[in-house]
């Protein structure tokens with residue numbers, strides 16, 4: 001059993017990382033698209049009132065370097081606050097927010113378990129009365145993130161089921177998969193909560209399990225903890241088949257579409273890219289396209305000089 | 310009683326109208342416009358029209374030529390075409406232009422419905438389900454998932470919400486794709502970065518590029534005419550020159566200063582591309598530019614090449630290939646004239662099409678600087694070369710923000726700086742700037758008028774804008790005070806023309822509309838008589 005848990009956990013992590021990476025690469029490798037930005041472009045100097053660089057080219061060029069940091073910070077903040085939902089649908093926010101906080105904390109919990117295990121391996125016990133401050137810090141952080149994630153996540157899952165059912169706007173667009181997701185996450189969070197209350201109140205087993213995971217020396221845990229480990233691993237494997245990647249794709253959608261106002265200069269990389277893309281063939285069937293030629297051929301086709309009179 | 314539609318209803322009862330628009334369900338307007346029953350509303354289709362036309366969505370027809378399949382085989386042919394079109398939309402060759410944004414919008418919607426509250430069409434309609442930004446997008450998404458993705462049909466069966474792709478679905482999706490202004494207010498409000506306007510435009514592209522279906526005003530009498538004759542207005546080069554010569558003379562007489570528009574001046578600093586619709590419908594706007602450019606000593610020109618005197622590019626609304634052809638034509642003309650830059654006229658979608666979208670269609674010496682009319686006018690106004698007397702504009706003025714200049718291009722302040730300087734009674738609408746409401750004619754709708762489509766535009770899509778305008782002037786809404794809506798965009802003006810006429814805004818509230826350049830000229834010390842004409846019917 002202990003070995004099974006180790007193998008399953010490794011598999012789940014490798015699987016989810018590989019799937020996300022493949023998906024991200026697929027999106028990243030899509031061709032450069034036409035400009036389709038939407039204002040405010042948050043990292044532009046005058047974005048407060050929505051203005052873009054078209055208003056003031058010099059100012060914009062100066063600000064290029066700060067773009068990434070400003071954009072990332074903005075999106076991270078949005079990911080944590082859910083401000084848009086708070087403003088538009090308070091009732092939905094009330095359940096969606098804890099659900100997502102549940103996810104963020106459960107991820108933090110596992111990251112802390114990973115580093116906590118390293119701390120233990122390095123010879124510093126992670127306990128409430130550890131002689132090392134770092135041990136204490138990890139102990140409390142793991143405890144707090146774990147407990148809060150289970151409670152917030154379970155609350156959010158139940159809330160979302162009820163909200164999706166009772167709000168007619170949300171209900172009309174809900175799919176059975178939505179409900180399956182909520183139930184699945186509910187089970188994962190509840191299993192964690194159960195294990196914490198009845199089997200592992202200080203997460204000592206969980207920390208030990210992670211130490212065993214990293215040193216490849218499986219340790220046995222109580223059935224309740226084992227159940228949670230299994231469910232969480234299955235959940236990781238399932239995640240890539242949901243829209244969960246929107247945590248990441250959101251960054252792409254904002255940076256590569258909504259805020260992508262990179263202009264095209266002669267001799268620039270953008271121009272080189274476009275030259276290649278214009279050589280792609282067009283096979284649309286409508287008569288006015290006269291397909292079978294490339295984009296470049298079609299757009300250059302028009303003989304414009306003759307004045308029609 | 311409000312009807313609640315399910316997503317799956319789209320494919321049911323092909324000849325039946327899915328829902329109807331009830332005037333008393335629409336968002337209420339303030340008095341004296343609150344008596345909906347006094348207005349004609351949306352013309353009901355006759356039995357003959359119902360027989361002949363496809364009208365299975367909302368009782369409105371935007372494209373009378375939409376064909377009805379004669380039999381099952383023909384219906385299947387359309388289904389096959391739709392699937393073929395979808396595959397092309399998802400291919401790097403046929404749709405490199407928008408593939409990445411499309412996929413990011415298709416795959417990652419959280420179905421949270423936040424975007425609905427941002428949509429002026431949905432809000433104005435009294436929250437009709439099929440006007441939700443998400444309604445057509447979710448159906449489109451489910452069709453892709455079912456018909457294109459591996460094991461899609463099985464997953465659709467298991468997952469519920471299975472959408473049947475049949476004639477009803479196809480024809481209703483076609484009409485639905487023209488119940489959207491492409492204003493992108495929904496996209497702006499989406500926490501995930503999903504763009505429902507983009508999805509709508511992709512749908513239009515599929516119909517145009519694969520089926521050859523597009524509103525005749527946008528295609529046949531739009532881009533096709535522009536590329537062949539010079540302008541969707543049908544205005545040919547020599548007629549455009551003649552018209553302007555005549556206007557030059559007329560305004561020389563009425564203003565007392567010499568008005569002379571330069572044509573085809575090689576090596577000019579600026580090629581100004583107006584919309585030809587302005588030459589025909591709003592000539593004072595075109596003349597205002599001539600007066601301003603000449604007074605400020607700008608070295609500028611217009612072009613009389615085919616397409617060079619009309620900056621519109623309806624391809625932006627429905628077809629990437631047509632978009633590219635028109636945009637390339639515009640820059641080819643500028644290159645031939647060896648001008649330093651192109652300045653857009655007061656036309657929002659011209660801005661969007663040529664400044665940003667087409668930016669990635671141009672290479673080599675076609676990459677020519679392109680500037681917005683807003684910054685161009687700002688430079689003129691604040692150059693110190695022209696004397697102004699703002700008291701000449703001492704009447705209430707509000708600004709309509711064309712979506713394609715503001716939300717879609719990020720040009721917000723220059724026009725405001727001008728108005729704050731020249732119009733003592735300038736006031737903003739709420740909301741404004743990048744949060745503005747579309748005039749209701751966006752996405753090409755302003756030039757579409759088939760069957761009873763105009764009725765829909767004035768009653769539904771333009772309603773939130775009209776409401777905002779009335780609210781901006783609420784302190785002096787009576788007809789005794791002349792009020793001016795500054796709408797620096799031809800398409801917006803066309804829509805405001807329809808709106809104001811329908812509601813009688815001029816008679817009931819003294820509200821007129823016009824461009825920005827006219828307001829600037831009106832404030833010029835040198836122009837003795839008022840340039841803005843308050844009396845004439847616009």
Ligand code: SF4
Pocket residue numbers: 417418419420421422423424425443498499500501502503504505
């Ligand atoms: S498009 Fe955006 S705002 Fe609208 S339902 Fe989808 S995720 Fe929510």
Ligand code: SF4
Pocket residue numbers: 427428429430431441442488489490491492493494495496505506
């Ligand atoms: S683009 Fe504008 S009109 Fe169209 S769905 Fe979005 S908000 Fe509504």
